[in-house]
Amino acid sequence: MKATDILILLSSTLSRTSTAALINNRKTSPSLFRPPPQPPSLVTTRGFRDDTFSKPPSSIGKRWTRPDSATSSEWEAPSFAFAFDIDGVLLHEKAPLAGAAQTLALLDYYHIPFILLTNGGGKFEADRVAELNEKLGSHMTTENFCQSHTPFQELLPVYRDKTILVTGSDYEKCREIMEGYGFRSVVTPGDIFRAAPEVFPFDTVRGKVGRDLPKPIWRPRKEAGEHHQGSKGMVRDTEQEEREGKLEDHLKVEAMFVLNDPRDWALDVQVFIDLLQSKQGYVGTYSEENNKGRWQGDGQPKLFFSNSDLIWAAKYHLPRFGQGAFQHALVGIWNEVTEGKKELVRTSFGKPHRETYEYAEEMLVRHRGGWLRAKGYKEGEIEGGLKRVYMVGDNPESDIAGANDYDGKGKYGTEWVSLLVETGVFDATRMNFKDGDVRKADVVKPNVAEAVKWALRNEGWVDE
Missing domain, CATH: 3.40.50.1000 (HAD superfamily/HAD-like)
Incomplete structure (x- = not known):
């Protein structure tokens, strides 16, 4: 596969900025995805606009060292993670939305923790994960998947x-x-x-x-x-x-x-x-x-x-x-x-109820800790390392309200940032929430790829 078929985050003109500042300013970001020198085989440009891509960077900061090929001293472990809804965010009916597969593959390739947190159900977790992997070309397991009845x-x-x-x-x-x-x-x-x-x-x-x-x-x-x-x-x-x-x-x-x-x-x-x-x-x-x-x-x-x-x-x-x-x-x-x-x-249970967010946070902590231990990190370096979770959803009543309400209230004190996408049930003409409403998202983006780009810029996970 050619390098031009692969996604990666590249340098940004923005410096590291606090979450609160970016939320208040509602700044938008230029395209951040560019091809890596050692690409994951499943990540392609299919489904994105042509101007989403540019040439490979001449240098990549240590944040973008592939975890498998770096020691713990060479690789900076992410202190953030993502939680994604499925219907209206990654899939519409049974078809992947544009950019969904590429976004998950990018996070998976660089071992940025994420889980799928859905109010759907009615199937065994293993069966549902297998279906999603086939549709999205991903490598998820039940360790980072939580449906409503899990x-x-x-x-x-x-x-x-x-x-x-x-x-x-x-x-x-x-x-x-x-x-x-x-x-x-x-x-x-x-x-x-x-x-x-x-x-x-x-x-x-x-x-x-x-x-x-x-x-x-x-x-x-x-x-x-x-x-x-x-x-x-x-x-x-x-x-x-x-x-x-x-x-x-x-x-x-x-x-x-x-x-x-x-x-x-x-x-x-x-x-x-x-x-x-x-x-x-x-x-x-x-x-x-x-x-x-x-x-x-x-x-x-x-x-x-x-x-x-x-x-x-x-x-x-x-x-x-x-x-x-x-x-x-x-x-x-x-x-x-x-x-x-x-x-x-x-x-x-389910979103927006606190029990589900507590369960999801524990799942993310376990998921993150597993591969950090495999990389040789000590327990003291792992515990308390998850500082922020970005909840990406399409439903203000569940995804967004739950994240906003749970923000900072878990036993780890983790910050939850709500990112609303416009590819699902959200309709700005019918869902115009005022400041202070728990259903009002911190950030609104057109799709999951743009939401993740915003979050990664917010974390400073690009070279200056």
């Missing part, structure tokens, strides 16, 4: 051997993923529908065969004096429970997970609302505590969402609803059921 693995110590309910775009695939994480007893709304079709007495449920449940669903006997109707459902007394058997003999759900965008909203909402009103999570029961206004106060299952994205950039020319829309629908029905007396208690 942090669910952190809940294994609590729920590994307990029965959990999971839903998403494909019940069986969702079950496989959670079982792959290590959860040992996973059921779906389809399983419950199979065991008790009367749970959802409509003909809109298609192809939900489901599996056998680990325990039967509790059902009240329809005999006089053995049950009574509460204000919101069926309640049974202690004597009836003793006659029919202990609740422990029936299916109990300890937690409910929304893995990715659900398809059968009606069935899912029905099952979720039933369990949120249940006695201690036993399917088919109704807690008397609800009648006293103590909603979600009788050991009902915890509720977890993998993300809260209301909209996302799909093939259609207007944004499409995502998992956040399902969450809003569930909350709206819950408010009607409880007459607005109790806010739905739930935990949301």
